Amino acid sequence: MSYREIYEKWCTDEYFDEETRKELKALEGNEAEIEDRFYRQLEFGTGGLRGVIGAGTNRMNIYTVRQATQGLANYILSQGGQEKGVAIAHDSRRMSPEFAREAALCLNANGIKTYLFESLRPTPELSFAVRHFGCISGIVITASHNPREYNGYKVYWEDGAQITPPHDKNILAEVARVTDFGQVKTMEEDDARAAGLFGVIGTDFDELYLEQLKKQSIHPEIIREAARDMKIVYTPLHGTGNIPVRRVLKELGFDKVYVVNEQKYPDGSFPTVAYPNPEDEKAWTLALKLAKEVDANIVLATDPDADRLGVYAKDTKTGEYVSFTGNMSGMLIAEYILREKTKTGTMPENPALVETIVTTDMAKAIAKDYNVALIEVLTGFKYIGEQIKLFEQNNSHHYVFGLEESYGCLAGTYARDKDACVAVMMLCEVAAYYKLQGKTLWDAMVDMYEKYGYYKEGLSTLTLKGIDGAQQIQEMMSNFRSNPPKELGGFKVLALRDYKEDVRKDMETGETAPTGLPSSNVLYYELENNAWCCVRPSGTEPKIKFYFGVKGDSLEDAEAKLENLKKAMTE
Numbered sequence: 047m048s049y050r051e052i053y054e055k056w057c058t059d060e061y062f063d064e065e066t067r068k069e070l071k072a073l074e075g076n077e078a079e080i081e082d083r084f085y086r087q088l089e090f091g092t093g094g095l096r097g098v099i100g101a102g103t104n105r106m107n108i109y110t111v112r113q114a115t116q117g118l119a120n121y122i123l124s125q126g127g128q129e130k131g132v133a134i135a136h137d138s139r140r141m142s143p144e145f146a147r148e149a150a151l152c153l154n155a156n157g158i159k160t161y162l163f164e165s166l167r168p169t170p171e172l173s174f175a176v177r178h179f180g181c182i183s184g185i186v187i188t189a190s191h192n193p194r195e196y197n198g199y200k201v202y203w204e205d206g207a208q209i210t211p212p213h214d215k216n217i218l219a220e221v222a223r224v225t226d227f228g229q230v231k232t233m234e235e236d237d238a239r240a241a242g243l244f245g246v247i248g249t250d251f252d253e254l255y256l257e258q259l260k261k262q263s264i265h266p267e268i269i270r271e272a273a274r275d276m277k278i279v280y281t282p283l284h285g286t287g288n289i290p291v292r293r294v295l296k297e298l299g300f301d302k303v304y305v306v307n308e309q310k311y312p313d314g315s316f317p318t319v320a321y322p323n324p325e326d327e328k329a330w331t332l333a334l335k336l337a338k339e340v341d342a343n344i345v346l347a348t349d350p351d352a353d354r355l356g357v358y359a360k361d362t363k364t365g366e367y368v369s370f371t372g373n374m375s376g377m378l379i380a381e382y383i384l385r386e387k388t389k390t391g392t393m394p395e396n397p398a399l400v401e402t403i404v405t406t407d408m409a410k411a412i413a414k415d416y417n418v419a420l421i422e423v424l425t426g427f428k429y430i431g432e433q434i435k436l437f438e439q440n441n442s443h444h445y446v447f448g449l450e451e452s453y454g455c456l457a458g459t460y461a462r463d464k465d466a467c468v469a470v471m472m473l474c475e476v477a478a479y480y481k482l483q484g485k486t487l488w489d490a491m492v493d494m495y496e497k498y499g500y501y502k503e504g505l506s507t508l509t510l511k512g513i514d515g516a517q518q519i520q521e522m523m524s525n526f527r528s529n530p531p532k533e534l535g536g537f538k539v540l541a542l543r544d545y546k547e548d549v550r551k552d553m554e555t556g557e558t559a560p561t562g563l564p565s566s567n568v569l570y571y572e573l574e575n576n577a578w579c580c581v582r583p584s585g586t587e588p589k590i591k592f593y594f595g596v597k598g599d600s601l602e603d604a605e606a607k608l609e610n611l612k613k614a615m616t617e
Contacts, residue, residue, distance in 0.1 A: 049084035052103060056084075061227055062109065066101045090114050090221040092214040093428070096189055096198035099141055106141070106197045108148045109227060111187075114199060115149045116230045117221030118183065119156040121213075124220075127182030130204070131159035133247070135172035136187035137351040138285050138312035139197045142166070145187045147235070149199070154238035155231035161245045166312055168286045168352035169200070170456075170465035171255045173431075175247060177206040177462075178254065188351040191323035194316045206462035207431025211564055252290070258460035259294050259468050263475055264386045266298060272478035273299045279342040280470070281306035281333045283322045284313040285350030290467045300474055304340050306332045316350075324349055324356025324453055327369070334358065334367055344477050344487060348466040353427075354453035355466040357473065359487035368488050372453035373406035373503050375473055378490060379455060380409065380447050382476045384416040387446070394444035398437065400430045402450045403563075403570060404580050404593040408494070408501040409449070415498070419443055424545065424566050425582060427454050431462030451503060451593070499576075499597045502604035506592040506616050507584075515588045522590055526569050526581055535611030537573035544569055577607065579615050592616055 047055075056062050057070050073080050083102030088095055088110050095114055097106045122128060134150050136142035143166075150160040161179055163172070169186050176184040184202035192198070201209050201217060209217060224230065238244035263269070278295065280303055282288040288310055295303050308318050309332060316322045319329045324347040337345045337358070345358040345367060357370040370378075380399060387393040398419040401409045413420035421443070423429035430448040437443045449455035454464030457472050473487075480490045495501075510518045530542050532553065543550045543561050545568040551558050568582040576597035583590050594611045598604025 049081050052084045053080050056101065056103075062101075066107065066109075069101045087113075090117070090218055092218065093208055093426070094185075094199045094201045096192065096196060098195050099197050106145070106199075108144060109230075111145045111148050111199060112152045112230045112232060113224050113227065114221050115152040115185075116156070117224045118185075118201060118217055119153050119158055119231075120223070121217045121220040122153075122158055122182055123156065125182065127204075128156070128158045130180055130182035131161060131245070133161045133163075133172055133175040133179055133181045133184045133202075134187075135163045135167045135169065135175070135185075137169070138166050138314050139187075139189060139350060140194070140314035141197055142187045142314065145197065145199065146185070148232070149185050149187070150244060151232050151235060151238055152230065154241070154243040155233040157243070159243050159245060161247050163247045163251075164249075166286045167252075168290055168465070168467055170353055170461040170463050170467065171252070171290070173202060173206045173461040173463040173465075174255050174258065175251065176202050176204065178251075180204075186351065190351055191321075191325070191349040191354060193321055194314065202463075205431065205435040207435065208426070208428035208463065210428050210432045255460075256290065256294055256297070258458065259290075259465075259471055260298060261460075262457045262468055262472060263298060264383065264390070264392075265475065265479065268482065269299045269475055269478050272481045273301060276300065276344070276474070276478060276481060277302045277304065277340055277342040278474060279304045279306070279333055279337040279340065279345045281309045281347045282352070283319060283324070283329060283347055283350060284309055284311065284316050285322065285348060285352060286312065287348035287352035287466060287470075288312075290352070291346075291348060291470050294467060294471050295474060298471065298475075304336055304342065306336055308332055322350050324354055325372075330356070330358065330369075337367060343481065344474065346470055346473070348470065349453075352466045353464045355455075355469040355473070356453055357487070359477070361488045362486055370487070370491070371503065372449070372451050372455075373408070373501075374491055375453075375469070376449035376451075376455045377406060377408050377412065377494060378476050378487060379457065379469065379472045380449065381412050381494060382472070382479065383447050383457060384412065384418055388416055394446070396443045397446045398433070398443035399446055400433050400448040402426070402429065403568070404503075404595075405449060405451045406501050406503050407576060407578070407595055407597065408498050411498040411501075418446065422563075424563050425450070425568065427456075427464045430456070430464075434459050434462055451505070495601065500599065500601055500604040501595065501597050502601075502608045503593070503595045504608050504612050505594070506612055507589045508592075508616075509589050511588045519583050519588070519590045523567060523569070523581070523583065530571070534571060534573060534579060535577075535607070535614035537575060537577045537611065539571050540574055541572040542569065543572070573611075577611060579611060581615070 189196035
């Protein structure tokens with residue numbers, strides 16, 4: 047069927063509710079919008095769905111959510127996992143509660159038990175719930191840090207991590223087979239409850255989650271000593287972090303926590319920010335204003351589903367607040383954990399630090415300093431979560447800490463996804479530790495640069511929306527792959543890793559070797575003088591991403607090198 051025929055069907059078929067049909071009929075005459083909504087089925091990628099909320103096959107709505115869930119249900123049934131059930135959570139975004147409920151009822155109609163959180167919860171709490179309840183799978187309705195018009199649908203497997211091979215490809219194939227809404231099952235909530243299929247997770251479970259967070263604290267006595275003089279400003283950016291973050295900080299002894307009142311409560315329209323992302327400088331306006339008013343030591347922001355943490359800390363020399371990248375805050379926590387576990391004799395045997403290939407190379411230097419294995423994985427925290435499972439299966443290592451550059455990290459193994467709640471807690475403990483030494487987090491970061499080198503990383507993205515966008519991105523990747531540069535930003539290209547082809551090629555000798563990681567459409571350029579860059583299409587958005595890393599002799603030197611490399615690569 048053509049997009050126009052599908053549009054007509056949605057406008058007239060009584061399977062679709064009256065509100066949906068009304069929304070679509072109002073588009074008559076706007077052919078470009080109709081085409082964009084119906085030219086394809088919203089793609090179910092290796093992590094799930096993500097798209098603009100609205101009526102149409104290329105939008106997030108109850109019908110596309112049901113369709114994806116039917117595919118997941120079919121796979122669960124093929125694995126005999128219906129008795130184990132599925133845990134489901136959602137964030138504060140528009141339509142999130144409705145999508146979560148629809149997913150549950152579709153699974154219930156397929157005879158699969160569900161455990162639905164009674165209200166919004168952080169994504170990492172869902173990861174914890176999957177393993178706690180012994181579920182075969184989990185679903186989170188969230189678009190993470192995307193703009194307000196988006197929502198999404200992320201799938202987890204029984205290890206508590208987002209789906210990885212072979213389950214990701216197998217689920218994707220099952221979803222692709224659901225080509226007609228007549229194949230999609232659903233049922234009434236009252237009937238699902240009566241059948242014992244529709245379970246609800248209440249606030250009692252939050253206590254279990256918070257206990258796991260507090261177990262990660264290494265020096266609670268330091269917090270008690272330093273907290274009375276520490277001022278923390280926090281914003282949940284209208285998302286799910288408000289209650290768990292404030293509770294864990296209070297229970298550990300941080301009593302001077304100032305929450306940005308305008309951004310305290312959940313609101314899917316995100317009225318105070320255009321982009322609810324702690325990586326976006328504009329999202330910090332209100333938090334930094336409050337920080338200056340109360341003279342805060344540290345300023346923190348979590349994204350809507352509370353799996354990413356952004357940080358500002360005061361530079362005492364200038365009195366200004368300095369922005370920390372995810373690499374910087376992650377390194378502060380990582381070194382603190384490695385140093386203090388080594389010092390207190392609590393470091394496990396065969397410890398491992400896990401990071402993605404586009405995360406800072408400072409991690410390698412720190413891991414070497416503390417004689418800890420450094421494991422690199424593909425981009426995506428699901429691969430870090432997967433390593434925890436593999437460590438437990440083969441007894442090769444003990445997970446100590448994991449991080450990715452995009453503001454995500456995890457201390458502990460209670461969850462298998464990044465957790466901003468535990469990141470807040472650990473970073474505040476790190477800040478307390480240094481406060482007792484008369485240092486700020488920025489002072490501590492400078493000390494790390496002096497010790498390990500001035501590592502600096504950056505990210506540049508190019509958005510290509512619409513029908514032609516995906517094709518343009520694939521053409522760019524093909525061009526990078528077939529015409530590798532010999533020099534970038536003044537750095538000689540030493541080797542090219544093509545993860546799609548699973549080959550690392552030495553550009554001088556021509557020798558090749560396997561990358562050792564799963565197939566993925568990613569190109570990584572190893573450059574001289576500890577520099578590197580990487581390019582890959584986004585798995586959740588119509589973007590192509592460019593990552594860069596350098597090592598300088600000073601902050602200024604590193605910044606200059608990074609800008610040259612970024613300019614050369616993006617041009």
